[in-house]
Amino acid sequence: MYLHKRFQKLRTLKQISRQDLAKGIVSYSHLCNFESGRHNLSDDIIKALADKLGVPAEYFLAHNIRSRRLNELLSNLVAFLKNNSYSEAENVIYNIEVNYPYINSTFQETCFYILKSYFLFKIQRASEAIALVTDEIMYLVEEKDLKYFTDxxxxxxxxxxxxxxxxxxxEYIKSYDFFLKYMNYASSDLSKADAYYNLSVSSYRMNHLSNAxxxxxxxxxxxxxxxxxxxxFDSHNFIGCLYLExxxxxxAESHFLKALDxxxxxxxxxxxxxxxxxxGLLYKVYKNxxxxxxxxxxxxxxxxxxKNNPNITYYAIINIYI
Known part of the structure; x- marks a missing residue:
C-alpha cells in the first residue's frame, strides 16, 4: 500500500524502463531511490512522470485521500459477499470499475482488489482471481500492512x-500456513469448515495422510x-479417497456410500x-x-x-480388462 510500489508496478505494466521514464524529468538515480522507497519526489516531477505514463496525476498525488462514495460502495460489496449475494456483488464491482478507472487511494484500491479476487474465487473464476492476487495484491500489500484494516x-x-x-x-506449505491464519479470522462456521477442508487438501498434498x-x-x-x-458430499467423498489411498x-467404502446416499x-x-x-476404483481394489x-x-x-471428460473412467475400465 505504498506509493512507490504503485509507481513501479505501473511502469512495469507499461513496459517503460527507468532510464526512458526518467529522461528529461529526473535523474535516473533519484527515480531508482524513489521506486525503492528511499526518497520522495516533488509534485511537479510526479505530474510529469504521470503524464509520461499516461495516467492522471491525482493517481499519485491523491494516494492518501479516500473517496466517501467509494467507501460506501466497498461497504455494500462486503455486505453482498457476506450474504453470498454474488449477482449483486458483481453489479457493485462493475459500478466501481466504470466510475473509478483509477482508484486514487492506495488503501481503497487494495481493499477493492482483495474483495474482487475473493468474489472471483467464489464464482469459480480462479484463473482471474489468481492473476489479480499475483499482479496486484502480492505487489501492493504485505502482511504487516494488515494493521491498517479496521474491518x-x-x-x-x-x-x-x-x-x-x-x-x-x-505451494502447499504456504497454503497450509495461510489457511491457518485465515481460520483465526473466519467470520462464520462455514468459513471455518472451508479452512479445515482446504488445510486437509494441503496436508494431503504434502503427504501427511493421517493429518489430512x-x-x-x-x-x-x-x-x-x-x-x-x-x-x-464433497467431504465424505474426499475422506473416502484418503482412506482408499x-x-x-x-x-473408504463407508464414506463413499454416505456420499452416494x-x-x-x-x-x-x-x-x-x-x-x-x-x-468403481474401490471395488477394483477389492477385486470385486x-x-x-x-x-x-x-x-x-x-x-x-x-459432456465431461470421460478419459479417466475409460482408463479405469481398460485397466480392469487387461
Missing part, C-alpha cells in the same frame, strides 16, 4: 485469497451441523458421476470386478450425458 473481513478475505492462490499454485483425514473430518462435522449438503478399504437423497445428480467412479465395472460404466454414461 476484520478484509483481513479474512486477504488470507483466504492468498491461501487459495498458493493452493492452486501447488483428521482435518477433513473436522470440516465434515461443521458441514453436517450447517446442513451444507454439497460440502457434506491409506488402504483402509472398509472406511447424500447425492441421491438431495438430488445432487451432477455429483453422481464422481462417486460412481470412485466406488463386476461391481467395479458396474459403477464405472454408470459413471461413464453420466459423463457422456454431461
Amino acid at each position: 476484520p473481513y478484509f483481513i479474512e478475505s486477504y488470507y483466504y485469497v492468498l491461501a487459495t492462490t498458493y493452493l492452486r499454485n501447488k 483425514i483428521s482435518l477433513a473430518k473436522e470440516a465434515l462435522e461443521i458441514y453436517l451441523d450447517e446442513l451444507a449438503w454439497v460440502k457434506i 491409506d488402504k483402509s478399504l472398509d472406511l 447424500v447425492a441421491k437423497k438431495m438430488n445432487l445428480n451432477n455429483l453422481l458421476e464422481k462417486i460412481y467412479h470412485n466406488l 470386478f463386476d461391481a467395479a465395472l458396474e459403477y464405472l460404466y454408470m459413471s461413464l454414461d453420466l459423463k457422456k450425458q454431461s
Whole structure:
C-alpha cells in the first residue's frame, strides 16, 4: 500500500524502463531511490512522470485521500459477499470499475482488489482471481500492512485469497500456513469448515495422510451441523479417497456410500458421476470386478450425458480388462 510500489508496478505494466521514464524529468538515480522507497519526489516531477505514463496525476498525488462514495460502495460489496449475494456483488464491482478507472487511494484500491479476487474465487473464476492476487495484491500489500484494516473481513478475505492462490499454485506449505491464519479470522462456521477442508487438501498434498483425514473430518462435522449438503458430499467423498489411498478399504467404502446416499437423497445428480467412479476404483481394489465395472460404466454414461471428460473412467475400465 505504498506509493512507490504503485509507481513501479505501473511502469512495469507499461513496459517503460527507468532510464526512458526518467529522461528529461529526473535523474535516473533519484527515480531508482524513489521506486525503492528511499526518497520522495516533488509534485511537479510526479505530474510529469504521470503524464509520461499516461495516467492522471491525482493517481499519485491523491494516494492518501479516500473517496466517501467509494467507501460506501466497498461497504455494500462486503455486505453482498457476506450474504453470498454474488449477482449483486458483481453489479457493485462493475459500478466501481466504470466510475473509478483509477482508484486514487492506495488503501481503497487494495481493499477493492482483495474483495474482487475473493468474489472471483467464489464464482469459480480462479484463473482471474489468481492473476489479480499475483499482479496486484502480492505487489501492493504485505502482511504487516494488515494493521491498517479496521474491518476484520478484509483481513479474512486477504488470507483466504492468498491461501487459495498458493493452493492452486501447488505451494502447499504456504497454503497450509495461510489457511491457518485465515481460520483465526473466519467470520462464520462455514468459513471455518472451508479452512479445515482446504488445510486437509494441503496436508494431503504434502503427504501427511493421517493429518489430512483428521482435518477433513473436522470440516465434515461443521458441514453436517450447517446442513451444507454439497460440502457434506464433497467431504465424505474426499475422506473416502484418503482412506482408499491409506488402504483402509472398509472406511473408504463407508464414506463413499454416505456420499452416494447424500447425492441421491438431495438430488445432487451432477455429483453422481464422481462417486460412481470412485466406488468403481474401490471395488477394483477389492477385486470385486463386476461391481467395479458396474459403477464405472454408470459413471461413464453420466459423463457422456454431461459432456465431461470421460478419459479417466475409460482408463479405469481398460485397466480392469487387461
